[in-house]
Amino acid sequence: MRVLHTSDWHLGRLFHGAPLLSEQECALARVVAIAGDADVDAVVVAGDLYDRAIPPADAVDLLAEALRELRGLGVPVVAITGNHDSPNRVGALDPLLRAGGVTLRGRLDVDAPVVVPATDGGSDLVIHPVPYQEPLAAPLVERTGERARRPTQHEVLARALDATRAEVAGRGDVRSVVVAHAFVAGAAPSDSERELSVGGVDRVPTSAFDGFTYAALGHLHRPQEVGPRAAYSGSLLPYSFSETARASVRVVELAPDGSVEAEVVELGCERTVATLEGRLDSLLADPAHRAAEQAWVRVRLHDEVLPRHAMERLRDRFPHTLVLEHVRPATASTAADPRRRSTPVTDLDLAHAFVAERFGRPVDATEDTLLRAAFDAVTAAGREDELRVAATVATADRGHDEHGQHDDGSSARDGAVA
Template identity: 55%
Template sequence: MRLLHTSDWHLGRSFHGASLLEEQAAALARIIELAREAEVDAVVIAGDLYDRTIPPAEAVLLFNDTLAQLRQDGAAVVAIAGNHDSHVRVSIYDPLLAAFGVTIRGDVRRADQPVLVQPRRGGTPVAIYPLPYLEPAVDGPWLARGPEGDSAAPTRLRHEDVTRLALGRIRRDREGRPDHHAVLVAHTFVAGGQTSESERELTLGNVDRVSVEAFAGFDYVALGHLHG
């Protein structure tokens, strides 16, 4: 399978008051060109599709046009909401778009519902699990619920905790797909990663860090958030 892994498009971002939309359009045109030349099976966008929760209309149009072109060239598109995105807004049409080969996942409750991609050149099917950015205080209580609806979650959850809870649900789905390779798409700060000046601090200390070991068992993990 050929996978083009991208992330952190931050469409609609400005630099000292000047719009970067023209430069971003040029970068996305290159992504379209790469996907076409390599005949990729899927293009992944691992979060921060936009630079803010309510992006400018021009950024939304650029995003829509880019996804339409990628699909026209034959690639499935799998995207997730990042910490800069409105989870509800970016994924409002996800159930409808999925029927046309475009997934934009913002609801963690659907993280264990993979996008199934059959490689164009044949071979083993691939299950791509889109796990949007997790807010411990918001997503933790639901993720901690057991089969009977009970919650045994600690009062203060870290990113590591909620990520492992979400991955536990995904792994249970994986058990029923032994013939599928598995790709995870996530937007998080993995311990050991290097920060850069273009990122914005989310927390104090290291409570936002997730260990590499949490992602064991996947064939590929497509991460976003750290721009390097």
């Protein structure tokens, strides 16, 4: 029997401010086409249907249309919520939709798997949707003599999987697929996944999925296997500049003898991503970057000073440039730091140190001449100001003596009063 495994659609997501809905629509159309061409017996979506708990209306419409088209193939569709989804909003209609062959599971219901009758003479296929297990929503862990604490991600998922395994074991000879959303230890993450815990302490071992014929996983956006019977299909599109692998789905063959084989099928709808580094003039002229002209581009400029209108100039060649970073040159050696000298430090010394730190090299002769001229001009202007102030004060003093002071220091008004 064949199962199409996809995950991490993130409908409604923006890529550094750029809308992705049209690309997501194209990718979902490809998912439907691949499922039809492969003549699959079921489609599973391993979480993160939306990019946020309250998705935009057009993302909701797109999900509804995709599920309608997948169900139009005449096969069951089984989807779970991920850590980006709202289990209540996504799963609210699950009991109603289930009767029509679509499962949108937001809460764990071990006693309600999706059973697909065998079409190849082997045992039936049982699909268990295990939505993302939120530790904050789970009961506290209480132990004798210890203070109650929050369970870990591993603990809440392990509890759900243990119950699921028991349900499968009670069915006897079946082929089982568990659909889950988790971070499996040893798998390679990308920049766009949201951490499930601080420090990665809640990563789940591969052994947590032992006992199932196949584990269809979601959360990590890189397509990858994490064991002979567990894999991530990868995201619908690249959602960060670290996601350079082509977006794909997995068509998984579950043979009557229990063996598992998978084919990775690329979707081909995404705009690729590229990170370019170097000086602006070089990037604009280098023919080696021709492939990036149609990609989402992040640029890291290594010019000493950020060139004027850098983004506009980049977009003339790379119209889909989204991120511009100015990478500062390597910091000058601390041996040249004037603060470490025992001799007096002048303003010119500090200016030299600032330029060296900013550009990552010592001040050259031209810059030294300009800095000296600037400090000389400031010093000369300061002296002129001092002379001007002194002259003003002296003039004021003379005027005061001429109009109100006697030789003995008493004023004319004092004498009149006397």
